[in-house]
Amino acid sequence: MKIAAIITRIIQQFLRDKRTLALLFLAPLLILVLTWVVLDQEAGNYSVATIDVPGQLVEQIESDSIEIIDTDTPYEDLADGEVQAVLVMEGQQLEITIDNSQPNIEKALFMHLQRTLSISENSAIQLDVEQYYKAEVETTFDYVGPVLIGYFAFFFVFLVGGISFLREKSQGTMERLFATPIRSWEIISGYLAGFGVFAIIQSIVVIIFSVYVLTVPMQGSILLVIFITLMLALTALTLGMLLSTFAKNEFQMMQFIPIVIVPQAFFSGLFSLDSAPAWVEGIGRVMPIKYGASALTDVMIKGNGLGEVSLDLLILLGFSSLFFILNLVTLIAYRK
Numbered sequence: 001m002k003i004a005a006i007i008t009r010i011i012q013q014f015l016r017d018k019r020t021l022a023l024l025f026l027a028p029l030l031i032l033v034l035t036w037v038v039l040d041q042e043a044g045n046y047s048v049a050t051i052d053v054p055g056q057l058v059e060q061i062e063s064d065s066i067e068i069i070d071t072d073t074p075y076e077d078l079a080d081g082e083v084q085a086v087l088v089m090e091g092q093q094l095e096i097t098i099d100n101s102q103p104n105i106e107k108a109l110f111m112h113l114q115r116t117l118s119i120s121e122n123s124a125i126q127l128d129v130e131q132y133y134k135a136e137v138e139t140t141f142d143y144v145g146p147v148l149i150g151y152f153a154f155f156f157v158f159l160v161g162g163i164s165f166l167r168e169k170s171q172g173t174m175e176r177l178f179a180t181p182i183r184s185w186e187i188i189s190g191y192l193a194g195f196g197v198f199a200i201i202q203s204i205v206v207i208i209f210s211v212y213v214l215t216v217p218m219q220g221s222i223l224l225v226i227f228i229t230l231m232l233a234l235t236a237l238t239l240g241m242l243l244s245t246f247a248k249n250e251f252q253m254m255q256f257i258p259i260v261i262v263p264q265a266f267f268s269g270l271f272s273l274d275s276a277p278a279w280v281e282g283i284g285r286v287m288p289i290k291y292g293a294s295a296l297t298d299v300m301i302k303g304n305g306l307g308e309v310s311l312d313l314l315i316l317l318g319f320s321s322l323f324f325i326l327n328l329v330t331l332i333a334y335r336k
Helices: 002-016 018-039 055-061 074-080 103-119 140-170 173-178 184-212 222-244 250-254 256-266 278-284 288-300 306-335
Strands: 046-051 066-069 085-090 093-098 126-131
Touching (some): 055 066, 074 085, 093 103, 140 173, 140 184, 140 222, 184 222, 222 256, 222 288, 222 306, 250 256, 288 306
Parallel strands (some): 046 066, 093 126
């Protein structure tokens, strides 16, 4: 009877907690759907520009997955991501310059060209591969390293900031602040600055360790990388503080991880979405990690500067500003 009483109490507790029930049954389905969409894709379609390549060879190279693009600025298009490779024919030498910031594309194109040349009448043609970016992206970790830096910075700052802000409310610190003349926006700014100090330290430690110990490629400015990581951390911090408003304890705050943090990984660049449905791209546009990871990859692997990643930084700033305003609105309502 005592065991039955315990079982009954637990069941009733779960039935009263609708959020836990939703997490238990709906969150796994959401993650499974995202995993299916990301992984259940056919081979990607790649665009290739050519220079002085005979028409017969172009016809042999072109396939369902490779499109030959006619452009007057092939290398500019390669830098902008409009094409993934440039083919140049010099005598019996076929030189391919590949966007090596994406190893999966590099390997797929190389294997296709090798197969095409081996079965064609031009089997005597020698294939020479050149990497467009100077960064030595030799392993999968070299490519995903910048993405992981941004993802882990986002994850831990979100978690620590959200739980810490929630604890300030549950321990009564927030009520004592409300009794003073301090304004709501000053409270939020103060907490952001306080948590931001540790976000700065974390970003510096993670980046230095990744670059100098794990040898993640670094072609751009390390100061710019730190700044991008801080912008991403600021977005995570404001989001964590906002969601802490809807949690009553640390356990409920942890429940946001499968819904908010895990889906970010699918749009961070760790998985190729080239062949994903159009609506998936729409979801990715509301994921802050998409822009932070893209900026980190552009700087660390491609060697781009502030001008090339300014749009990503502005979008991150927009996310942070939106979350700050929503924090302010909820705090004013909570204060009343």
